[in-house]
Amino acid sequence: MTGAQARPARREWSGEIGGRRRPLAESRGRQYALSARQGGEYAPLLRSGEGPARKEAIVIPAHKYTVIPRIPDRLKELLRIGMNLWWTWDPEAIDLFRRLDPKRLLWERCYANPIRMLGLVSQERLVELTTDEGFLAHLERVGAKLSSYMERPAWFAQAHAGSGLRVAYFCAEFGIVEGLRLYSGGLGILAGDHLKSASDLGIPMVAVGLLYRRGYFRQYLNADGWQQEQYPEADYYTLPLTLEQRPDGSPMAVEVEFPGRKVQAQVWRAQVGRVPLYLLDTDIETNRPEDRAITGYLYGGDRDLRVRQEILLGVGGVRALEALGVEPTVCHINEGHPAFLCLERIRRVMVQHGVSVAAAREMVAASNIFTTHTSVAAGIDVFAPELMERYFAPYYAQLGLSREAFLGLGRQNPADPNEPFSMAVLAIRLSGATNGVSALHGRVARRMWSGLWPGVPVEDLPITSITNGVHVRGWLSHDMAGLFDAYLGPRWISHPADQSVWERVEQIPEAELWRTHERRRERLVAFARRRLRVQLEQRGAPPAEQELAEEVLDPKALTIGFARRFATYKRATLLFRDPERLARILGDPQRPVQIIYAGKAHPADQEGKDFIRQVVHFARRPEFRQRIVFLEDYDIKVGRYLYQGVDVWLNTPRRPLEASGTSGMKATANGAINMSVLDGWWDEAYDGTNGWVIGRGEEYEDAGYHDQVESQAIYQMLEGEVVPMFYTRGRDGLPREWIRRMKSAMRSLSPVFSAYRMVKEYTERLYVPAGQRWHSLGANGLERARALATWKERVRTHWRAAAVRSVEADMVAPLEVGTTRPVRAEVGLGSLSPEDVTVALYAGPLTAEGEIISATVSEMKVEGSPRAGAYLYAGTVQGQTTGLHGFRVRILPAHEDLGNPLAMNCITWG
Incomplete structure (x- = not known):
């Protein structure tokens, strides 16, 4: 018999769904969830209950073969369209696949997976469609649209022709469509939108x-409202994935070295418009069971499994691109998870070009971009030195580094032997550019990582920001898209970041906009009722209680949406600080208000799970039963219904812990109005007319007091402004003031907080410059990279001699605005020369503590010849604003190939 050897699996019972116990498997001393329908062995279970004695089960090996749909020739185009995830943001393509099922039910049951759907549609139906001229015309139209999309020149080809740019975007998760469960939350959804917009722009x-076999968990709640997790297994052969092959037709595989063994990973491709997404998969028979589990779960397992996942992503990812013949000029590292790619890129450059680790580091770091997506230290992966030693000891010699020098790459203080290895620190140290994902997050990130640049003012640290955006077309309802087509014209699709296009929102008749929005709210309520009934059925609720699901929510009532990851800092229970007051607001018979909640807590986050339980228990109270609903298993599908149907999008993070947030952006494009704390993107988005703000951007040390203040602010805003505005109607039944605010939000926010703008900004500010530096430093056998590395070593060796010996400036008399005053400084450089440094005046307003803020920097020039080993530098201080000001003289390294001089950690003040 061929195939895997038979392997015994123990089975136990735990977790209730619909009143039935579900089987679980336990293997190798760990617990694994096993669906009664599917089986499996790789789902770590975090909660188990008592049940019957274990029963033995035998896994019988099988001969493998693949079954594919038998598609008539006239319908073959369906496969080409279905295998390119471009269809996920083309409404006409989605409608095409919906038409395969006359009852229009199969699409949602397949989780919007056209490949799976083609396998489930009956052969008779497929044959029937070959004679349906309307369907065939629809198919031809969509196929032609896809071909045109793939072939026509896009923005990048016109703006940066001949740049030689090739970007590799690395991320631990990707949220593109609900059927491809490779995401857990905002990071993955953002990555999906990034790829879609990169495709639109032709980057x-x-x-x-x-490629996670079981991905992130499916959520259900037990009778007491506690979150439970399921991990259904994905069938890759019924997903829009292609297994990459070698020229001989065998699956392509890459190897990654682990202690005492090599782990193989095959490579799958998901085509996202013009952008190929390559996914590594270790669940193959040549690997040990513990290594097959590396790609079992997203964010599952212990630290050992996590480090193996990140080695596979970073090191294996670079090797996969090499095997595919892809040579990126820029690597974009999203969060710290893929940061090991920096080490592998350095090793490869050393081997290919025979250069030192220093020269290879210059070339690689110049072409790496690191985006940090979190404001919470707990969101950063760190590994114990012993764990790093286990997996990376061979790398020390390959890179020519000592153990401490290697581990120092991931430490804020390289001299501290006890400090763990931080993936974010590694990425920052080995990247030429680092950015946060909103203006506020950029400031927070500079504070978080200030220890990496001692002596540098926090506001000057080399961490910039590019605010997130969303792929508007992918989240917009068909109804709203139809309005935009009619009144904004086609440029809202081709140029979604063009402000002039969105000014035309004012041309949409108020009645049409409001009726469109009301239809979406009605669909949301209908969806929520169906979903709630299924939840009750699965929980085994009595029939009478199930029937009550048809009565919850009111399709005409003001509807608030709150859906996100249930991390405690997002404060999902903030509205329940005063239940009686909330009940009065929601229960007003003349002006009813309702709230729809959805979201998942991380399986290990017990506090987050308790927040869900609290929400569920409040929703069951008689005064809230018809006004508050919690929808289980929050995913792209649930999110889309919410964004498209709510009136108000509520966001209550504890400032400044929200890095950006994008759900409110999606809701805005669909006509919802944001009510949010001034955190993340909303801190720069709110203008006084396009939504509501909770508080004024305060930050509190007392969390309880903070919650009390802001919960009261929400109640007051609902009672005094939001609810009255929604229910104040004209004779035609239209809430005109509300519609004006809707339009203001859509007009001012949609073009700015667009992924089209975001990716364009990454390209112009980071990708293209990084690509140019890759080519420049790598030319002529890395001639300039070698020279830069040599220069840096010399400057660091002699930097201690750089000093400001004296400063001359007459600042006794006040300086008038608009005038200047000369400053001279005597600067000692030792064996360095003026060509090695920049000497500048650093001037600005002074705080009460004597700190210079909002500084302006003006370069000083050398005057005359050196005297007594020192140079005389001259410059001017300019009076720009009134008040108490100060200046300092700053010395930094200078070189034509140096990226950011602050990154060298050589800075002298005087």
């Missing part, structure tokens, strides 16, 4: 991730 990009 030469590939993406790299992991």
Whole structure:
């Protein structure tokens, strides 16, 4: 018999769904969830109950073969369209696949997976469609549209022709469509939108991730409202995935070295418009069971499994691109998870070009971009030195580094032997550019990582920001898209970041906009009722209680949406600080208000799970039963219904812990109005007319007091402004003031907080410059990279001699605005020369503590010849604003190939 050897699996019972116990498997001393329908062995279970004695089960090996749909020739185009995820943001393509099922039910049951759907549609139906001229015309139209999309020149080809840019976008998760469960939340959804917009813009990009057999969990709640997790197994052969092959037709595989063994990973491709997404998969028979589990779960397992996942993503990802013949000029590292790619890129450059680790580091770091997506230290992966030693000891010699020098790459203080290895620190140290994902997050990130640049003012740290955006077309309802087509014209699709296009929102008749929005709210309520009934059925609720699901929510009532990851800092229970007051607001018979909640807590986050339980228990109270609903298993599908149907999008993070947030952006494009704390993107988005703000951007040390203040602010805003505005109607039944605010939000926010703008900004500010530096430093056998590395070593060796010996400036008399005053400084450089440094005046307003803020920097020039080993530098201080000001003289390294001089950690003040 061929195939895997028979392997015994123990089975136990735990977790209730619909009143039935579900089987679980336990293997190798760990617990694994096993669906009664599917089986499996790789789902770590975090909660188990008592049940019957274990029963033995035998896994019988099988001969493998693949079954594919038998598609008539006239319908073959369906496969081409279905295998390119471009269809996920083309409404006409989605409608095409919906038409395969006359009852229009199969599409949602397949989780919007056209490949799976083609396998489930009966052969008789497929044959019937070959004679349906309307369907065939629809198919031809969509196929032609896809071909045109793939072939026509896009923005990048016109703006940066001949740049030689090739970006590799690395991320641990990707959220593109609900049927491809490779995401857990905002990071993955953002990555999906990034790829879609990169495709629209024609950015030469590939993406790299992991293909998780069980992905992130499916959520259900037990009778007491506690979150439970399921991990259904994905069938890759019924997904829009292609297994990459060698020229001989065998599956392509890459190897990654682990202690005492080599782990193989095959490579799958998901085509996202013009962008190929390559996904590594270790669940193959040549690997040990513990290594097959590397790509079992997103964010599952212990630290050992996590480090193996990140080695596979970073090191294996670079090797996969090499095997595919893809040579990126820029690597975009999203969060710290893929940061090991920096080490592998350095090793490869050393081997290919025979250069030192220093020269290779210059070339690689110049072409790496690191985006941090979190404001919470707990969101950063760190590994114990012993764990790093286990997996990376061979790398020390390959890179020519000592153990401490290697581990120092991931430490804020390289001299501290006890400090763990931080993936974010590694990424920052080995990247030429680092950015946060909103203006506020950029400031927070500079504070978080200030220890990496001692002596540098926090506001000057080399961490910038590019605010997130969303792929508007992919989240917009068909109804709203139809309005935009009619009144905004086609440029809202081709140029979604063009402000002039969105000014035309004012041309949409108020009645049409409001009726469109009301239809979406009605659909949301209908969806919520169906979903709630299924939840009750699965929980085994009595029939009478199930029937009550048809009575919850009111399709005409003011509807608030709150859906996100249930991390405690997002404060999902903030509205329940005063239940009686909330009940009065929601229960007003003349002006009813309702709230729809959805979201998942991380399986290990017990506090987050308790927040869900609290929400569920409040929703069951008689005064809230018809006004508050919690929808289980929050995913792209649930999110889309909410964004498209709510009136108000509520966001209550504890400032400044929200890095950006994008759900409110999606809701805005669909006509919802944001009510949010001034955190993340909303801190720069709110203008006084396009939504509501909770508080004024305060930050509190007392969390309880903070919650009390802001919960009261929400109640007051609902009672005094939001609810009255919604229910104040004209004779035609239209809430005109509300509609004006809707339009203001859509007009001012949609073009700015667009992924089209975001990716364009990454390209102009980071990708293209990084690609140019890759080519420049790598030319002529890395001639300039070698020279830069040598220069840096010399400057660091002699930097201690750089000093400001004296400063001359007459600042006794006040300086008038608009005038200048000369400053001279005597600067000692030792064996360095003026060509090695920049000497500048650093001037600005002074705080009460004597700190210079909002500084302006003006370069000083050398005057005359050196005297007594020192140079005389001259410059001027300019009076720009009134008040108490100060200046200092700053010395930094200078070189034509140096990226950010602050990154060298050589800075002298005087």
